[in-house]
Amino acid sequence: MVISEKVKKQIVQSDYISRDLSWINFNYRVLDQAKNNDKSIIERLKFLAITASNLDEFFTIRVGSLYNYLDYHKQRIDYSGLRELPFRKVLLAKSKEFAEQQQQLYLNELLPKFEEQGFSIVMYKHLSHDEKERVVKYFESTIYPMLTPMVYDSYHTFPILGALRFVLGVVTKSAEDGVDNKKLSFIQVPYNLPRFYEIEKDDKIYFVPIEDIIRNHADYLFRNVKIQSINLFRITRNGDFTLEESDDIEANFLEELKQKLKTRRTGRVVRLEVFGRPDTWMLKVLKERWDIDDDNIFRIKKKGLIDFTGLWQIVGHSHFKDKHSEMPPMVPPVSYPEIKEENIFEILKDRDILLHHPYNSMEPVLDLLEQAAEDPGVLAIKITIYRLAKDSRVTAALLKAAENGKHISVLFEVKARFDEENNLREAQKLQKAGCFVIYGFSSYKTHTKLLLIVRKEGEKVTRYAHLSSGNYNESTSKLYTDLGLLTTNDVFTHDVSEFFNVITGHSMPEKYKNLITAPREMKPQLLRMIRAEAENAKKGLPSGIVIKINSLQDNDAIDELYLASQAGVPIKLIVRGMCCLRPGRAGLSENIQVISIVGHYLEHSRIYYFHNGGESKLYVGSADMMVRSFERRLESLFEITDSLLKRQVINILQYNLKDNVNSYLMKEDGSYVRKASGDDPEFNIHKEFYHVHKENLQDLDLTFDKEITVEEGELFEDVVIEEDLAKEE
Known part of the structure; x- marks a missing residue:
């Protein structure tokens, strides 16, 4: 399958990276984990299986989406500038190259090791x-x-x-x-x-x-x-x-x-x-x-x-359980070292707790829900649900709470991709138990992760809130890196209450004090904060942006980041998956670096940091910088204001930028190379986060002067696909 030079040139000249081609590059980074000789054969097979599952979803959704345009003769112009027909050829050719890489790895490196x-x-x-x-x-x-x-x-x-x-x-x-x-x-x-x-x-x-x-x-x-x-x-x-x-x-x-x-x-x-x-x-x-x-x-x-x-059947076989990587036991949250020693309600009245999964357990959230279900003082529980674990403790707690006569409101996103049937079944179970269940909100998909518990304590009522970047899923919380905030802070709980009134009723608050929500205000506010950094840079003032997300695709956000780069703002982006921004292009994005972290855990947290003239702004939440997040989903970001928790999140960004084991640097042409460690010792964030304590978090600030170095050469080379299968014989 030959791609013309004209098409190749158009892809390279575009100021944007194709979303779908960037995704294929992401799957190469996952495949690179399967190539790692330091991992056991079972671990390598696991990552190979993940790439296959990823590719299945890619064809089901992304290639499927392209065919919606092709079959109904509708115009589509990719970020690369290609129309739907020539882009189809490019996309399928690149997908075949990837599939060939999978087969070559399996045949040449993995299969020969099975017997031993x-x-x-x-x-x-x-x-x-x-x-x-x-x-x-x-x-x-x-x-x-x-x-x-x-x-x-x-x-x-x-x-x-x-x-x-x-x-x-x-x-x-x-x-x-x-x-x-x-x-x-x-x-x-x-x-x-x-x-x-x-x-x-x-x-x-x-x-x-x-x-x-x-x-x-x-x-x-x-x-x-x-x-x-x-x-x-x-x-x-x-x-x-x-x-x-x-x-x-x-x-x-x-x-x-x-x-x-x-x-x-x-x-x-x-x-x-x-x-x-x-x-x-x-x-x-x-x-x-x-x-x-x-x-x-x-x-x-x-x-x-x-x-x-x-291959999951082999990976999950009990005979090979000792072949899996052993990770350290979970550690207590930095702000909650006495976990399990006191009543969670009393602890939260004393301080906020920031949970960093999977290094910190999800138990405090589950404990809060399960205690709330039984606590006679709890009057109401409100929660948004996107994905649940099988035999979910969250569902069980809500059912118990309903049985105990508490008011339960659940916004169940029954359109969560590939979890629709399970979510629909769980939602109907809750509804039959007497819970007030909302099946989505208007035409928007609910992706925000919020929990509110209302508790009568003597003559007053206290609200407890949990705001998170991750799902209420105790299984994935052991595999995905996410951040969650437990708080009784009136500013947070008031905003969460207002937000639930929006999605369950007919309220429309003019402004939240802490939350930034989509589809209404998130995109404009984020763009304003990017512009503010650009204005500071133009005035010769310190400036800087660090953003950690899963995907970057919204072209308005990309354009603002380009303008900020041109104004002199140093920008570091930590984007696990697809990234449509082209970094390091002369005159366009010279001050932007993009790294991707792919390793033992799936990086799922979203963090937005703006220098803000030394009074840094720091947000955490559920939203990526994508059109669907900004315009077609209910999303939320919440500002971290507590000084200890703020230092904790800044430390997370610092560790991400310091990692030299799981990190890949994006090149101007959209390809990725491994981040070189140079003379620095090995720094693996998926191990280092088990050793974070309060004393690690003194006098932290993000610096922007040190450049990330990379090893020379392409990590992923083009593969020539032989169409004539007779030659394989």
Whole structure:
């Protein structure tokens, strides 16, 4: 797949990086973790599986979104300046390069190490006679009864094949009236069975792919028919949709959501992954049926593996639990060293608590909720929910609170991507228990994370608030880095109360004292603070901006950062994922540096720091600098004002800028290179944050004079994809 020089030049000349191409670069950084020889083979397989899951979502949503424009003949101009058709070619070509990198890593570096680590992925034909007998029994008793062959011919319509499921396309011939008729049938591999059948033998574990077991026993399903070929493939469908909410929430909106979820299963095909050398006639049928071409077809070599997400079965196997990285035990929050020793309500009346997950446990938040559910003085609990853990303690606490007669208000975001069904089920459970449940707010997705508890204490009422960058999910709080503030400060609790009145009622406050909220005021206020730094720089005053976010895509924000850079403001951006800003371009962004941190934990917190003439402004919250965050979501940022907690957050930014183990520096062309440690000792934030105490936080200030150095050379080189699979033989 060749990209023209003209298209390449246009991409390079643009002042913005393509959102989708930047995302592919992000997934390369995750893949780089799987290349790390210092990690165990199980850890490396974990990161390879993560890249595969990421790529599945990318095709389902981002490539799916592109096809919404292509299929309905609507104009779309990418940040790179390309129209939808040429951009499609670039995007699919770059995606194929990445998929080729995955396969090369698996075949050349990971697969050869399996045996020495006590396991292997074994095809059916390589099993011993006794092992084959075990597999046959499993097939006959468990797999075979679940299989349903679906023929496609003049008498049978083309079946609806599931997205991201293995399918065997079986080409058969049968003699009828003396004429050979070629037919195509499909066998969907059951998704509710393990990917691999496991055989333990001599302290080794053999993982036999279920699709290979079915392929070797396809004759059970095609009696007295000549099988010409059996072809393994997997399709990805467009899962991007936009909900148009109606006023009749209970009847229409929830029903529409259910219908939209069904379309995700039947959306247009955007990717076809095929294993080995598939039947050319079958490919022709599939291409015509799904209106795809060779650009959409991803070919996996015979010794490769289709769908690396199946590796989670190996990664999570109890046999390999000692192969995972051991992290230190969680530590008490800096402002709450006596955790568990006193009543959380009494502690919060004495001070604010800043939680830095996963180094600090989520227990104080869960304790607060669970105590509130039982406390006779608690009158009401209000909370926004975006994603929940399975068997959620949050849901259990809310149900208990409702049972105890407390007023419970829950804004449940049932449109949280890929969690819609679970959220809908949990929301209805709460509603049946008597909770006041709001299914979203107007046309906006609720992404803010807020909790308010109202408690009667003698003759007065005290409000307790939790404001966070992370979800109320006790599982992901052990894997994602997030910040949460527990407080009884009247300024915070008043703002949170006002915000809940907006989303549950018909209130519209003129101004919050502490919160900055989207979609109303967040973007204008952030842009004003960027401009203020630019004005200070023009006057020769000290200035500086440090922003830590997941994604940077809003072009108005990018333009303001460009102008601030040109005014002389030193800007450091810590952007984990996609970044559409182009740093270090002469005359445009020379004073902007962008780093990305990818490592053991997923960096999820959002922090905004502005020098502000020495009276620094510091905000934490749920929002990235994206169009969807500013314009299509309910988001909130809250200002950190307590001096100790402020030093704690500044220290977090300092550590992020100091890290030389997990950090990558973005180059002007949009590629990334590892950050060089030089003569400095190794500094890994995913370990260092376990050792932060009050005494570490004295006289902190962010400095902007030290440049980040990088190793020479490209981290990720272009891969030439060989379209002619005959050469693999």
